[in-house]
Amino acid sequence: xxxxxxxxxxxxxxxxxxxxxxxxxxxxxxxxxxxxxxxxxxxxxxxxxxxxxxxxxxxxxxxxxxxxxxxxxxxxxxxxxxxxxxxxxxxxxxxxxxxxxxxxxxxxxxxxxxxxxxxxxxxxxxxxxxxxxxxxxxxxxxxxxxxxxxxxxxxxxxxxxxxxxxxxxxxxxxxxxxxxxxxxxxxxxxxxxxxxxxxxxxxxxxxxxxxxxxxxxxxxxxxxxxxxxxxxxxxxxxxxxxxxxxxxxxxxxxxxxxxxxxxxxxxxxxxxxxxxxxxxxxxxxxxxxxxxxxxxxxxxxxxxxxxxxxxxxxxxxxxxxxxxxxxxxxxxxxxxxxxxxxxxxxxxxxxxxxxxxxxxxxxxxxxxxxxxxxxxxxxxxxxxxxxxxxxxxxxxxxxxxxxxxxxxxxxxxxxxxxxxxxxxxxxxxxxxxxxxxxxxxxxxxxxxxxxxxxxxxxxxxxxxxxxxxxxxxxxxxxxxxxxxxxx
Amino acid sequence: xxxxxxxxxxxxxxxxxxxxxxxxxxxxxxxxxxxxxxxxxxxxxxxxxxxxxxxxxxxxxxxxxxxxxxxxxxxxxxxxxxxxxxxxxxxxxxxxxxxxxxxxxxxxxxxxxxxxxxxxxxxxxxxxxxxxxxxxxxxxxxxxxxxxxxxxxxxxxxxxxxxxxxxxxxxxxxxxxxxxxxxxxxxxxxxxxxxxxxxxxxxxxxxxxxxxxxxxxxxxxxxxxxxxxxxxxxxxxxxxxxxxxxxxxxxxxxxxxxxxxxxxxxxxxxxxxxxxxxxxxxxxxxxxxxxxxxxxxxxxxxxxxxxxxxxxxxxxxxxxxxxxxxxxxxxxxxxxxxxxxxxxxxxxxxxxxxxxxxxxxxxxxxxxxxxxxxxxxxxxxxxxxxxxxxxxxxxxxxxxxxxxxxxxxxxxxxxxxxxxxxxxxxxxxxxxxxxxxxxxxxxxxxxxxxxxxxxxxxxxxxxxxxxxxxxxxxxxx
Numbered sequence: 001x002x003x004x005x006x007x008x009x010x011x012x013x014x015x016x017x018x019x020x021x022x023x024x025x026x027x028x029x030x031x032x033x034x035x036x037x038x039x040x041x042x043x044x045x046x047x048x049x050x051x052x053x054x055x056x057x058x059x060x061x062x063x064x065x066x067x068x069x070x071x072x073x074x075x076x077x078x079x080x081x082x083x084x085x086x087x088x089x090x091x092x093x094x095x096x097x098x099x100x101x102x103x104x105x106x107x108x109x110x111x112x113x114x115x116x117x118x119x120x121x122x123x124x125x126x127x128x129x130x131x132x133x134x135x136x137x138x139x140x141x142x143x144x145x146x147x148x149x150x151x152x153x154x155x156x157x158x159x160x161x162x163x164x165x166x167x168x169x170x171x172x173x174x175x176x177x178x179x180x181x182x183x184x185x186x187x188x189x190x191x192x193x194x195x196x197x198x199x200x201x202x203x204x205x206x207x208x209x210x211x212x213x214x215x216x217x218x219x220x221x222x223x224x225x226x227x228x229x230x231x232x233x234x235x236x237x238x239x240x241x242x243x244x245x246x247x248x249x250x251x252x253x254x255x256x257x258x259x260x261x262x263x264x265x266x267x268x269x270x271x272x273x274x275x276x277x278x279x280x281x282x283x284x285x286x287x288x289x290x291x292x293x294x295x296x297x298x299x300x301x302x303x304x305x306x307x308x309x310x311x312x313x314x315x316x317x318x319x320x321x322x323x324x325x326x327x328x329x330x331x332x333x334x335x336x337x338x339x340x341x342x343x344x345x346x347x348x349x350x351x352x353x354x355x356x357x358x359x360x361x362x363x364x365x366x367x368x369x370x371x372x373x374x375x376x377x378x379x380x381x382x383x384x385x386x387x388x389x390x391x392x393x394x395x396x397x398x399x400x401x402x403x404x405x406x407x408x409x410x411x412x413x414x415x416x417x418x419x420x421x422x423x424x425x426x427x428x429x430x431x432x433x434x435x436x437x438x439x440x441x442x443x444x445x446x447x448x449x450x451x452x453x454x455x456x457x458x459x460x461x462x463x464x465x466x467x468x469x470x471x472x473x474x475x476x477x478x479x480x481x482x483x484x485x486x487x
Numbered sequence: 488x489x490x491x492x493x494x495x496x497x498x499x500x501x502x503x504x505x506x507x508x509x510x511x512x513x514x515x516x517x518x519x520x521x522x523x524x525x526x527x528x529x530x531x532x533x534x535x536x537x538x539x540x541x542x543x544x545x546x547x548x549x550x551x552x553x554x555x556x557x558x559x560x561x562x563x564x565x566x567x568x569x570x571x572x573x574x575x576x577x578x579x580x581x582x583x584x585x586x587x588x589x590x591x592x593x594x595x596x597x598x599x600x601x602x603x604x605x606x607x608x609x610x611x612x613x614x615x616x617x618x619x620x621x622x623x624x625x626x627x628x629x630x631x632x633x634x635x636x637x638x639x640x641x642x643x644x645x646x647x648x649x650x651x652x653x654x655x656x657x658x659x660x661x662x663x664x665x666x667x668x669x670x671x672x673x674x675x676x677x678x679x680x681x682x683x684x685x686x687x688x689x690x691x692x693x694x695x696x697x698x699x700x701x702x703x704x705x706x707x708x709x710x711x712x713x714x715x716x717x718x719x720x721x722x723x724x725x726x727x728x729x730x731x732x733x734x735x736x737x738x739x740x741x742x743x744x745x746x747x748x749x750x751x752x753x754x755x756x757x758x759x760x761x762x763x764x765x766x767x768x769x770x771x772x773x774x775x776x777x778x779x780x781x782x783x784x785x786x787x788x789x790x791x792x793x794x795x796x797x798x799x800x801x802x803x804x805x806x807x808x809x810x811x812x813x814x815x816x817x818x819x820x821x822x823x824x825x826x827x828x829x830x831x832x833x834x835x836x837x838x839x840x841x842x843x844x845x846x847x848x849x850x851x852x853x854x855x856x857x858x859x860x861x862x863x864x865x866x867x868x869x870x871x872x873x874x875x876x877x878x879x880x881x882x883x884x885x886x887x888x889x890x891x892x893x894x895x896x897x898x899x900x901x902x903x904x905x906x907x908x909x910x911x912x913x914x915x916x917x918x919x920x921x922x923x924x925x926x927x928x929x930x931x932x933x934x935x936x937x938x939x940x941x942x943x944x945x946x947x948x949x950x951x952x953x954x955x956x957x958x959x960x961x962x963x964x
Contacts, residue, residue, distance in 0.1 A: 138904055427957070
């Protein structure tokens with residue numbers, strides 16, 4: 001690999017300077033120090049990348065003529081190369097994002113590899129149908145790629161979000177222009193070098209680092225991009241959808257924020273529920289779209305649950321991400337750090353009871369103490385808005401009907417969970433919650449095979465699983481006249 | 488069987504031959520009923536609830552199949568050499584077609600393992616209901632000698648992807664590459680008992696599998712004659728599920744507007760490929776009257792050019808027949824063709840002093856009721872008949888108990904659509920022949936078999952569907 005590969009954009013299997021020559025720094029959030037400078041893409045670079053992707057998609061191109069099974073083979077080879085370099089990638093991920101190395105290496109990287117392997121398997125199995133229509137006709141559908149797909153990914157799981165996006169897009173035969181988060185550009189660029197190494201034709205995958213309002217917006221309103229997939233905040237999701245409407249009506253899928261309810265019934269296994277609720281909120285420094293950020297606990301077990309949760313939060317090890325004992329690293333940047341501290345203030349101001357934490361955890365970097373609020377009322381800011389940090393809200397409820405109503409009383413609908421041993425209560429609650437994923441007696445269980453996505457303002461469309469292929473497919477119906485149809 | 492490839496007592500052995508020379512390559516242990524019992528027992532244990540195999544992530548089953556594919560790819564030159572030596576198939580096509588087909592099939596099904604979906608269903612009433620696609624259990628698999636490695640992959644791929652355990656008997660003529668695969672299965676890391684491989688004979692080991700009370704499903708590829716015995720045995724024993732991929736007498740229909748060069752070459756390969764030893768052989772070639780004479784002339788010229796020889800010679804197109812028995816059988820059919828009045832345009836005799844070679848043979852003026860036109864020859868014998876109208880050729884093409892494949896050569900879209908709808912065959916090719924790929928379901932109508940292999944359809948045969956219905960307090964949509 002080039003020593004300074006990160007200073008370039010990846011377009012057409014080449015490493016290119018940004019047209020403007022501008023660069024921006026990427027920061028190590030554990031120390032606040034600059035890791036290196038990175039090329040900054042803007043409108044001109046987006047144009048160039050889209051042209052490369054369009055050319056790679058032209059009728060008769062190597063990518064269009066390739067056997068579907070061979071696309072799958074290339075994706076499998078990419079998975080193998082990532083697996084080969086996982087120690088390096090995990091280090092780079094931790095350096096740039098702040099997540100503990102033990103987690104990058106044992107959770108993020110294997111999950112990335114599995115995602116690529118899963119979609120590699122789908123490439124030659126995504127079948128259209130033949131259909132018995134009325135009349136003397138032979139009718140079939142083709143599952144064609146949409147074309148040039150813009151993909152904008154966030155900073156909370158940089159490698160994993162890259163895999164979730166490019167794996168299904170490539171399996172179905174599309175070409176990609178990806179804008180990575182400005183906070184975490186490094187690992188995606190390294191994967192670009194592997195994409196070239198394993199033999200994807202030029203222009204099939206193009207990767208740009210840059211800012212949302214410039215490069216991201218240029219991609220969202222580009223007249224020659226056929227589809228845009230965005231994962232990030234609901235606020236920006238609104239902008240992306242509007243940009244599609246005011247440009248070329250490109251297909252849009254969105255995976256946005258959440259304020260996910262985690263419902264603990266009185267017959268739940270207390271130990272499991274406390275640990276899972278803790279994990280469901282605090283994992284990844286609280287920076288998960290599906291964080292269980294409203295923990296509803298049934299009245300008769302409320303006091304014990306709060307006490308145990310506070311004790312667990314106090315035990316959470318915050319520190320240097322490269323220390324293998326560390327459970328929680330820094331927040332990703334200054335902006336997030338300030339925002340979270342602001343929410344903590346609002347919690348105190350609005351009368352929630354601060355049970356532990358509430359402040360800064362270290363002298364440098366963006367570390368925040370694991371924080372627990374009790375006696376949270378539904379109308380408080382910390383109960384309604386997505387905090388995206390290590391701040392847990394615990395509320396009390398009496399009956400099942402009440403809690404399902406309160407749980408659904410949000411503009412979001414990404415995930416939810418229920419802890420109970422009772423078979424009827426489990427099915428009642430899981431069927432009643434308006435959320436794209438419902439976990440029963442577990443939290444944050446993800447698998448490449450299972451679709452994931454949001455109801456309401458948490459997004460539209462599903463990623464992962466077979467359903468994930470729909471977003472990257474145009475269905476063409478072909479009808480041929482025949483002399484005489486027979487069944 | 489777990490513990491290695493050898494059973495404790497070095498009991499009976501049988502020879503494996505090189506059909507290019509007739510000489511013995513080596514001896515192989517012969518499995519009989521007691522060995523089948525032992526293998527079934529180990530497959531049953533490997534399948535028990537709570538076992539390593541049952542508890543394994545579906546995606547991990549896929550990883551193991553992928554690993555096996557990688558190992559086959561690693562050793563493909565060695566495998567192609569042994570395959571060629573034991574079956575007489577020319578080496579280069581074996582390396583480029585058989586080995587690639589084997590690897591691709593394993594990889595295809597590796598990709599399916601974690602994509603076998605049941606459904607959740609909006610049934611009437613206050614119920615939550617969904618289906619699980621479970622493995623059937625212990626699957627007996629009996630494969631033929633014409634494509635030993637590919638047939639192994641076609642059988643193992645879907646069975647393993649769906650989570651079954653397997654007892655596989657390779658053909659007695661060609662046990663060697665299958666046994667090497669067993670070593671790769673172990674190297675890939677499959678848990679013991681998941682895949683068991685027993686070389687042996689049909690009437691003993693094969694029959695024991697077909698009638699075993701402890702086997703849940705049997706899959707057989709081979710002759711229609713033996714297919715019937717398998718079906719009977721299943722009915723007499725435990726009603727095990729049966730899928731059969733049997734013989735064929737497949738029609739290849741050439742219209743006057745076809746690209747003649749293409750049609751002649753495809754029809755030639757379609758019947759002579761693998762020394763005529765394909766279930767898909769296009770063994771009844773119907774040529775529209777206006778081009779009949781020219782078609783026969785070109786086909787004879789092509790057959791005369793076909794190079795028969797040592798499988799390891801890179802110019803060889805055709806190796807020997809698999810055995811003396813098969814060679815004699817084919818020569819017998821040739822004699823019957825002559826005596827029933829067909830016109831032998833070329834070939835007709837055995838070739839060479841050693842091995843089981845036969846000259847590429849072409850008959851013209853074949854009548855539909857001749858033995859050679861009705862029965863499966865399984866040798867390098869091409870039959871060319873003529874037809875006048877499309878209605879006539881459809882009726883004659885379908886006038887057979889078989890129904891494996893069919894093909895049509897024409898430029899006319901309407902003729903193509905009409906023929907493809909009318910053919911009673913599991914695969915119909917338009918302007919091509921033997922275009923097979925692991926993504927496409929393959930199997931027979933009528934007495935060419937039942938069930939489909941390959942493609943998503945191939946998975947259905949290896950799954951048992953369980954519907955689970957749970958009472959709910961109240962249902963909402």
